[in-house]
Amino acid sequence: MFTHVYAQKGTQLVLGLMTGVIFGFLLQKGGVTNYDVIIGQLLLTDFTVIKIMLSAVITGMLGVHFLRSLGLAQLHPKPGSLGASVIGGLIFGVGFGMLGYCPGTVAGAVGQGYIDALFGGVAGTLIGAGIFAVLFPRLEASMLHKGDFGKLTLPRLLGVNPWMVVVPAAVALAALLLIFEKIGL
Amino acid sequence: MDWLSMKQWSPYAVGVGIGILSWFTFLLSDKPIGCSTAFARTSGMIERLFRGSKAAEKPYYVKFAPTVDWEWMLVVGVIVGSFISAKLSGQFQIQWIPGKWSAALGSALLPRWLVALIGGIIMGFGARWAGGCTSGHGISGTLQLAVSSWLAAICFFIGGIATAMAIFTFLAV
Numbered sequence: 001m002f003t004h005v006y007a008q009k010g011t012q013l014v015l016g017l018m019t020g021v022i023f024g025f026l027l028q029k030g031g032v033t034n035y036d037v038i039i040g041q042l043l044l045t046d047f048t049v050i051k052i053m054l055s056a057v058i059t060g061m062l063g064v065h066f067l068r069s070l071g072l073a074q075l076h077p078k079p080g081s082l083g084a085s086v087i088g089g090l091i092f093g094v095g096f097g098m099l100g101y102c103p104g105t106v107a108g109a110v111g112q113g114y115i116d117a118l119f120g121g122v123a124g125t126l127i128g129a130g131i132f133a134v135l136f137p138r139l140e141a142s143m144l145h146k147g148d149f150g151k152l153t154l155p156r157l158l159g160v161n162p163w164m165v166v167v168p169a170a171v172a173l174a175a176l177l178l179i180f181e182k183i184g185l
Numbered sequence: 186m187d188w189l190s191m192k193q194w195s196p197y198a199v200g201v202g203i204g205i206l207s208w209f210t211f212l213l214s215d216k217p218i219g220c221s222t223a224f225a226r227t228s229g230m231i232e233r234l235f236r237g238s239k240a241a242e243k244p245y246y247v248k249f250a251p252t253v254d255w256e257w258m259l260v261v262g263v264i265v266g267s268f269i270s271a272k273l274s275g276q277f278q279i280q281w282i283p284g285k286w287s288a289a290l291g292s293a294l295l296p297r298w299l300v301a302l303i304g305g306i307i308m309g310f311g312a313r314w315a316g317g318c319t320s321g322h323g324i325s326g327t328l329q330l331a332v333s334s335w336l337a338a339i340c341f342f343i344g345g346i347a348t349a350m351a352i353f354t355f356l357a358v
């Protein structure tokens with residue numbers, strides 16, 4: 001329905017900027033542009049990050065799958081493999097734990113004036129991406145496709161209609177949030 | 186409009202807001218929210234400044250061209266949006282060392298800067314290795330029920346929790 005808008009380059013750049021402004025505004029209002037809140041999550045003393053992420057996932061999952069069922073949106077699951085998703089994920093985690101921001105929240109932290117996010121986080125993330133670009137041909141030949149499963153989604157893996165996973169997943173994640181509240185996290 | 190100048194919103198309000206925002210990015214832009222690819226493109230742009238068009242021939246920059254795109258504008262927007270929010274609530278301030286860091290690990294500037302820089306390098310490298318970050322995999326990928334994203338997101342937190350706990354245990358002063 002909106003496919004003609006996808007191809008309008010200028011419109012998309014403005015939409016990207018507007019999306020970012022709202023996203024950054026929400027991240028700051030959520031407190032997750034603060035090192036203290038993110039590191040509190042990783043030290044398991046403050047569950048703000050997980051509460052934001054899970055409520056975003058539940059809301060997004062229901063709405064995006066609904067749009068897809070109406071034929072108004074397409075999914076874009078990222079391809080993956082054990083070598084890329086698991087090992088890359090663990091490497092990311094080590095850096096995440098040291099920096100205390102992730103690539104989105106580090107930009108937000110810069111916006112609220114945090115110097116460690118700018119000269120440490122943003123500078124480092126750019127250098128890290130540059131190093132990866134250098135090593136990419138070798139990593140692609142060795143690690144990145146180990147245990148490749150492509151653009152697999154859970155419904156396809158299970159061979160069921162997406163809603164058969166969406167509804168139970170939404171209920172399970174909501175239950176998890178309720179448990180967090182019940183035990184005072 | 187008091188809510189615009191509030192210091193913090195309920196995490197659930199923020200999460201639902203981000204979820205609704207993602208409906209619109211799929212609907213209007215055919216794109217999931219993500220941040221880390223923009224860093225790779227920027228890295229390519231900086232390399233091109235120094236090495237010219239040769240940099241753009243790198244296989245990785247052929248895959249992710251060093252140009253301004255939707256997601257690149259999104260990351261710029263995050264800086265602006267956070268600035269607006271922080272200004273409205275009076276939280277904007279130049280801060281060198283985060284409170285939790287200085288309370289546990291000391292207020293010297295160099296250690297925090299070094300750990301942040303090295304952490305940033307490892308995180309930027311890992312984000313490209315995993316093909317996404319806490320936004321692209323952690324929120325947008327998991328909401329699409331992508332297997333790659335659920336695996337990566339769980340590993341982000343395993344690595345992050347282990348590292349943060351190690352730092353606050355072994356480096357504490």
